[in-house]
Amino acid sequence: MIPTAPGARPLVGHLPSFLKQPFAFLARLPEHGDVVRIRLGPKTAVVVCDPGLTRRVLVDDRTFDKGGLFLEREREWLGDSVATCTHGTHRHKRRLAQPAFHPRRIAGYADTMTTQIAAVVDGWHSGRILDVCPEMFTIASRVFGAAMFSSTLPAAALHRVIGDLTTTFDGTFHRTLLPDAVGRLPIPGTRRYHTANRRLRATMNGIIAERRASGVDNGDLLSALLAAHDRDSDARGDVSDAVVTFFVAGAETTSAALSWVLYSLARQPDIEARLHAEVDAVLAGRLPEYGDLERLPLASRIVTETLRLYPPAWFFTRRVTTAAGLGPYELPAGSTIALSPYVIQRRPDLFDAPDRFDPDRWLPERAVSSPDALLPFGGGARKCIGEAFGMTEVVLALAIIASRWRLATVPGVRVRPPLSVSLVPGGLRLRLVDRRSARD
Ligand code: HEM
Structure with missing residues (x-):
């Protein structure tokens, strides 16, 4: 029988521990087995703690x-x-979405990304205390808007679309937690959600109709989506569903990754100093281009190590469609399986000193224990479609920030990841120190 994690209480099960300290609760699960049952109120999930079994589920x-x-x-x-x-x-939908993320197109988006990131970072001033998560979300939203629509939308329209996407994004997670009946009540949050959602769909329909009529490929994500979808799918809203999906899946995950990168560097000035040396040698004060990425290996290792310790997509689920074996256990159809990169990526038998931020563990000469031990982008056919897009954005942003700024911790600030779809360093604030004035 699948072992149940200890500490389940009558009726609520493990919900109190999960709500109070979800990450500490999850990190202890491998002590109880490779596959462990947890009870969240009336719902039961089987958490897979073993990398090989996780791969089997994903594949x-x-x-x-x-x-x-x-x-x-x-x-x-x-x-x-x-x-x-x-x-x-899925296979059909993935085929339609894939061309938008072709490596050639990612190289094209990199210039747009750099322009948007630099515009935000240029607005910073020395001594400012940065509210990191909202600021990184601004970067990710601007990058998304520019990569999706290039410069085809007037600034006010773009601002409205991003605002509506953000309102609906915020609303959805809260709605997933509320009982159905509460979600239908005409309370202000629900009304805002519906208004933003309706306006977003109407604006998107207008943008799509205009683009179809012009027939021009602007080299942006939307052009790639329109080229892959036929006009019949416009009536079903398939392209606007894809636009909303990319924003939901891509904006908060990417901004969370970037926020955790800054959090980690501020706590390890030795690694930050090595990064400064790398960006100064490669960029010498200019903005990075796509071709520079391979010449910034430490920046890439820092991002990989951050995604190991703080995987933004930390917990996601699957449903068993027909009775199946998983390791020594039989799972009946209908069971819920939970996969967690956070659990796997902090196992002490897979990573030395797993809680230590050590980008050099990703040096080619230092062997990684198992190819399945790192999975921040999932795996199999449902693996993240935006992996290259997200990695490009985070490394470019890190290079731009590190060229000019050092981030210092602020005494008394406590980071508390809220229970949310993505793992984010809630409450993180860092002080900006201009590296140029620090050198004078
Ligand atoms: C650091 C940034 C990111 C992380 C950590 C991340 C993580 C993930 C993970 C773990 C999955 C698989 C979820 C599952 O199997 O249930 C996924 C799927 C997905 N991601 Fe990302 N993601 C990131 C950035 C992005 C970006 C930038 C986009 C789009 C612009 C994107 C679009 C998607 C889509 C559409 C899927 C669903 C793929 C499918 O089911 O075929 N992601 N992501």
Whole structure:
């Protein structure tokens, strides 16, 4: 029988521990087995703590299909999109979305990313205390807006679209946690959510119709989506579902990764100093280009190590479609499986001193214990479609920030990751020190 994690209370199960300290609770689960049952109120999930078994679940996406805890609510909002659909339609939807993330196009988006990141960072001044998560979310939203629409939207329209995307994004997570009946009450939060969602869909329909009429490829994400979808799919809202999906899946994850990078560097000035030396040698004060990425290996290792310690997508679920074996256990159809990069990536038998931030563990000469031990972007057919996009954005942003700024910790600030879809360093504030004036 699958072992149940200790400490379950009558009725609520492990919910109190999970709500109070979700990350500490999860990190202890491997002590109880490679597959461990947890009870969250009336719902039960089987958490996979072993990297090989996690891979098996990810690769067999017919047996272990998308589903479980929050997915129904997400579908209500994102539609039947590439991220929320089940196995039956996934291959088709993925084929339509894939051209937008072709490596050639990512190289094209890099210039746009650099312009947007630099515009935000240029507005900083020395001594400012940066509220890191909202600031990084601004960077990610601006990058998303520019990569999706290039410069085809007037500033006011772009601002409105990003505002509506953000309102609906915030609303959805809260709605997934509320009971159905509460979610239908006409309270202000729900009204704001519906208004933003309706306006967003109407604006998107207008933008799509205009683009179709012009027939021009602007080299942006939207052009790639329109080229892959036929006009019939416009009426079903498939392209606008994809736009919303990319924002939901990409903006907070990327900004969370960048926030954790800054958090980690501020706490390890020795590594920060080595990064400064790298960006100064490679960029000498200019903005980075796509071709520079391979010449910034320490910056890339810092991002990889951050994604190991703080994987933004820390917990996601699958539903078992037909009775199946997993390791020594039989799982009946209908079971919910939870996968957690956070659990796997902090196992002491897979990583030396797993809680230590050590970018050099990713040096080619230092062997990594198992190829399945690092999975911040998931795996198998449902692996993140935006991996190269997200990595490019985070490394470029890090290089731009590190060229000019040092981030210092602020006494008394405590970081508390809230229980949310993404793992984010809630409350993080850092003080900006201009490296140029520090050198004078
Ligand atoms: C550091 C940044 C990112 C991280 C850590 C991340 C992580 C992930 C993970 C773990 C999954 C798989 C979830 C599962 O199997 O249930 C996923 C899927 C997905 N991601 Fe990302 N993501 C990032 C950035 C992005 C970006 C920038 C985009 C788009 C612009 C994006 C779009 C998607 C989509 C559409 C899916 C669903 C793929 C499918 O089911 O075929 N992600 N992401």
